[in-house]
Amino acid sequence: xxxxxQVITCKAAVAWEPNKPMVIEEVQxxxxxxxxxxxxxxxxxLCHTDAYTxxxxxxxxxxxxILGHEAAGIVESVGEGVTEVQxxxxxxxxxxxxxxxxxxxxxxxxxxxxxxxxATGVGVMLTDRKSRFSINGKPIYHFMxxxxxxxxxxxxxxxxxxxxxxxxxxxxxxxxCGVPTGLGAVWNTAKVEQGSIVAVFGxxxxxxxxxxxxxxxxxxxxxxxxxxxxxxxxxKDFGVTEFINPKDHEKPIQQVIVDLTDGGVxxxxxxxxxxDVMRAALECCHKGWGTSVIVGVAASGQEIxxxxxxxxxxxxxxxxxxxxxxxxxxxxxxxxxxxKKEIKVDEYITHNSTLPEINKAFDMMHEGMCLRVVLDMxx
Numbered sequence: 001x002x003x004x005x006q007v008i009t010c011k012a013a014v015a016w017e018p019n020k021p022m023v024i025e026e027v028q029x030x031x032x033x034x035x036x037x038x039x040x041x042x043x044x045x046l047c048h049t050d051a052y053t054x055x056x057x058x059x060x061x062x063x064x065x066i067l068g069h070e071a072a073g074i075v076e077s078v079g080e081g082v083t084e085v086q087x088x089x090x091x092x093x094x095x096x097x098x099x100x101x102x103x104x105x106x107x108x109x110x111x112x113x114x115x116x117x118x119a120t121g122v123g124v125m126l127t128d129r130k131s132r133f134s135i136n137g138k139p140i141y142h143f144m145x146x147x148x149x150x151x152x153x154x155x156x157x158x159x160x161x162x163x164x165x166x167x168x169x170x171x172x173x174x175x176x177c178g179v180p181t182g183l184g185a186v187w188n189t190a191k192v193e194q195g196s197i198v199a200v201f202g203x204x205x206x207x208x209x210x211x212x213x214x215x216x217x218x219x220x221x222x223x224x225x226x227x228x229x230x231x232x233x234x235x236k237d238f239g240v241t242e243f244i245n246p247k248d249h250e251k252p253i254q255q256v257i258v259d260l261t262d263g264g265v266x267x268x269x270x271x272x273x274x275x276d277v278m279r280a281a282l283e284c285c286h287k288g289w290g291t292s293v294i295v296g297v298a299a300s301g302q303e304i305x306x307x308x309x310x311x312x313x314x315x316x317x318x319x320x321x322x323x324x325x326x327x328x329x330x331x332x333x334x335x336x337x338x339x340k341k342e343i344k345v346d347e348y349i350t351h352n353s354t355l356p357e358i359n360k361a362f363d364m365m366h367e368g369m370c371l372r373v374v375l376d377m378x379x
Contacts, residue, residue: 004077004087005031008038012133012150013358014140016064018056021359022149027066027140029152030132032079036125037160038132039091043173044071044148045349046358046365046373048204048273049297053143054362059300062123065141066133068148069095070177070372072169075160082157084328090165092176092335094327095120095144099158111188111326116156120145126156146176149358151377161331164339170352171345174205174372175334177322179348182209182271183334184323185295186217190267194218199257199265200240201281202272203231205348205371206295208238210269212344215239223265225253228368237347257284264290272296275304282306288314295320348372354379 008029013022032038047070053061075089085091099105099115119126123141132154133140133147147153163172182205186192198214200207203226214222215238224232224240232243244260246253258264264286270278273296282292283306292315294304304317311317325331337343351373353361361373 007031008076008152010151011355012066013068013355014064014135015054015067018054018061018063022054022067024356024358025135027150028134029150029154030134032077032082032132032154033125033127034080035082035127035157036079036132036154037082037085037091037157038076038078038152038154039073039093039160040076040152041071041073041148041150041377043073043170044068044375044377045173045176046070046361046375047177048365049177051362051365052297052299057299060121062141065123065143066147066150066153067143068150069093069144069146070173071146071148072163072173072176076152078157084157085160085162089162090167090169092161092163092172092331093146093148093153093155094159094161094176094331095146096322096327097145097156097158098326098328111322111324113158115158116145120156125154149355151355158328161328163332163335167335167339170374170376171349172335172338173374174345174348175331175338178205178372179209179343179345180325180331180334181295181320181323182206183213183343184325185269185293185320186210186213188324189318189320190269190291190293192217192219192267195220196266197221197223197261199223199225199268199281199284201225201268201270201277202296203228203235203240204271207269207271208235208348208371210271210295211235211239214267221261223257223260225257230368238344252280254280254283261286263287266290268292270294270296273298275302278304279306282315282317283310285315290314291316291318293318293320349374352376
């Protein structure tokens, strides 16, 4: 392409400061350096993690920055030494890197990767600890190593999953965060078995993906817990078999669930990020073997608590990041599953919008019946 090796000027939504509306700016995007990939982002979805950092509550949040981490696009150019993708490839940028070389990647025990975290955690690139984004010479921080609210972005090559070009990018962009997180919490982290009883706390995108994963795993009962009863009808389509609104009960929700399930559920999943709900999710698990997985991200400084006896008597408390999926290896397999109609993706997209409308799109996301808003970056 004619742009290779050149600075590209394009539109991006810049968060100049916490809690203030993002501004559509003309940003300069530098060419990729060694081990980097510049991607033309065609579609990006909005996620509550973006909103969390934007709100100023994220201790790692840096401003000004370009948010966004759930997207799909096409490689525009690659830096020196990049061999696994080339210009024209269809890709999903992944905030969870996979270098295949570090202690984490080689352990066989985790999908976490240590290679670029020291840079992505502080909004810069690894090679020179600088940003590839600027406005009239002023650097703009990266976010989560992805920054997909820009028409062009630069990411580390270990954070790029090459996918089947047949897949519609306006749909599979969702496979960059929320849907894999829910499916993987069930399949990889909890390893839910046939016949299990499952409780899902929070019926947003991630919670519904948990329900979908549990149904595919053969769970016999999938109990959805949410304080918004309007979400229950839709949740049936994702596999939820029964519903509880904690507001309808005087007893603690964990006791309600224990009573309904002859002693508790086999697996529970907290998909909200509320430490009180995390406790309830653990305590509704069956004595002796129940496992609770923390999927939701709590605000900075929050702590979880329970009586140690809950764990002494056999319950297990676990967490998951990106559903335990290894990004570069396994996101392409999820895209293939979608193309074979083995997993849902389209059904999570409730709204479509454009980059200039991003602030209104976030307002939509916070309305109860919205799951995912997908932005067309070039309209």
